[in-house]
Amino acid sequence: MAVDPQGADLAQFMNEGPGGPFVMLNLLRFAPGGRALYDEYSRRAGVFLARYGGELLYAGDGSTPLVAGQGQSWDAVLLVRYPGREAFSRMVADPEYQEITGLRSRALAEAVLQPTEPWGTGGTPRTAR
Known part of the structure; x- marks a missing residue:
């Protein structure tokens, strides 16, 4: 399973979306012993979030799913707001950030990693795409 964005995925990501701020949904399943590595990555990644205007909105441990199919249980969930796709792209391309991605x-x-866009005003869903 892939855990890091690849070049073609990033290119498609940059060409989609209406622009402006978005929230990245992160669903994470840890490798054996991976929680400590991810904690270190998170601690160090905060510098880059701040540098590129990102903000951690929520981070929490997953528990027993109420409704989920086989394999849809996650160890952790994060919601991270970015000012735009360009900011996210610059962050992941930053050579200093690249030095810590091995931890992740x-x-x-x-x-x-699922980019999400806000619904229309008042919480009303936009029409289906």
Whole structure:
């Protein structure tokens, strides 16, 4: 399973979305012993979030799912707001950030990074795409 964004995925990510702020949903499944590595990655990644205007909105441990299919249980969930896709792209391309990505890669057995965009005003969903 992939745990890090790849070049083609980043290119598609940059070409989608309406622009402006978005929230990245992070669903994480740790490799054996990976929690400590991820904690170290998180501690060091905070510098880069601040540098590129990102903000950790929520981080929490997963518990027993109420409704989920086989394999849809996650060890941790994070919500991170970014000012735009360009800021996220610059962050992951930063050579100093690249020095810590190995911690994240070794920490995770599986991950989902899902960009999300706010619904219209008042919480009303936009029409289906």
